[in-house]
Amino acid sequence: MDLGIKDKVVLVTASSKGLGYAIAQAMLEERARVAISSRNEESIKRAAESLSQNGKYDVFYEAADLAKAEDVERLMDRVLNHFGQVDILVCNTGGPKTSNFTDTNYEDWKNGLDMMLLPVLQMTQRAIPKMRENKWGRIIFMTSTWVKQPREKGVISTMARSAISGLSKHLSNELASDNILVNQIMPGPTWTDRSREITARLSEARGVPVEVIKEEIAKEIPLGRYGTAEEIANAVTFLASDKASFITGSSLQVDGGQIKSTV
Numbered sequence: 001m002d003l004g005i006k007d008k009v010v011l012v013t014a015s016s017k018g019l020g021y022a023i024a025q026a027m028l029e030e031r032a033r034v035a036i037s038s039r040n041e042e043s044i045k046r047a048a049e050s051l052s053q054n055g056k057y058d059v060f061y062e063a064a065d066l067a068k069a070e071d072v073e074r075l076m077d078r079v080l081n082h083f084g085q086v087d088i089l090v091c092n093t094g095g096p097k098t099s100n101f102t103d104t105n106y107e108d109w110k111n112g113l114d115m116m117l118l119p120v121l122q123m124t125q126r127a128i129p130k131m132r133e134n135k136w137g138r139i140i141f142m143t144s145t146w147v148k149q150p151r152e153k154g155v156i157s158t159m160a161r162s163a164i165s166g167l168s169k170h171l172s173n174e175l176a177s178d179n180i181l182v183n184q185i186m187p188g189p190t191w192t193d194r195s196r197e198i199t200a201r202l203s204e205a206r207g208v209p210v211e212v213i214k215e216e217i218a219k220e221i222p223l224g225r226y227g228t229a230e231e232i233a234n235a236v237t238f239l240a241s242d243k244a245s246f247i248t249g250s251s252l253q254v255d256g257g258q259i260k261s262t263v
């Protein structure tokens with residue numbers, strides 16, 4: 001199926017590995033022009049090389065720490081100077097500290113918001129003018145099912161991402177007349193380095209093997225397993241595509257059925 005995004009310019013952040021990397025890969029397969037970014041220069045360069053598949057695809061990369069406003073501005077300057085526009089903005093971030101509210105302090109909240117909320121506002125604001133001019137745009141916010149169903153030790157994620165959910169719905173109304181569609185994707189448990197780190201920490205804290213933790217989580221999921229980064233990327237690519245031209249202001253959970261509510 002032709003998804004109609006050939007030659008569209010895509011920026012996916014936090015993309016040297018995990019969900020962001022898989023999203024970049026899926027967009028390249030649709031022949032979109034792709035820019036990726038993460039903090040570590042070496043990692044993002046390696047990711048760009050790997051995504052390029054020996055020159056089959058051209059991948060633009062820039063190292064930038066989303067927690068630093070000046071890095072985010074430089075990232076947007078570099079991408080906009082190179083491509084002239086961003087047609088599809090996929091706002092993905094690193095994951096925050098996992099803790100309960102009473103275990104967090106001011107620095108933790110600030111770090112979480114600096115990395116997960118403020119750069120999303122900056123990037124979105126910089127991408128909108130060209131989308132408006134072109135009367136075409138897609139903004140996809142990567143959040144989490146924790147927005148819908150908070151979990152133990154997920155307070156920073158739930159708090160920062162709930163703000164993004166509100167932004168997503170607001171923007172979908174504000175930008176609809178310019179044919180800019182705005183949606184959020186809420187991934188459920190997906191097997192990436194972040195899930196590996198979280199299960200390893202739980203395993204250590206509880207003194208049980210990682211496999212036991214993994215099985216417990218998989219049992220909560222009707223499909224009986226973690227998702228893959230590619231499965232999340234498929235949903236993002238669909239929402240970015242021309243086939244999703246009547247979908248805006250939506251929140252799509254991609255979680256193997258883990259959320260129990262009806263809507």
Ligand SMILES: NC(=O)c1ccc[n+]([C@@H]2O[C@H](COP(=O)([O-])OP(=O)(O)OC[C@H]3O[C@@H](n4cnc5c(N)ncnc54)[C@H](OP(=O)(O)O)[C@@H]3O)[C@@H](O)[C@H]2O)c1
Pocket residue numbers: 013014015016017018019020037038039040041043044064065066067092093094095096115142143144145186187188189190191192193194195
């Ligand atoms: N995996 C899941 O089950 C799941 C479910 C729901 C939501 N999420 C959320 O989805 C996001 C991506 O998760 P993932 O599983 O793909 O994690 P991952 O595999 O650990 O990858 C994280 C990516 O973020 C980059 N990154 C981290 N901090 C950054 C920063 N300050 N500035 C720029 N880039 C940064 C990392 O590269 P560098 O180290 O080079 O910066 C890496 O590319 C996270 O916010 C996570 O909480 C994940």
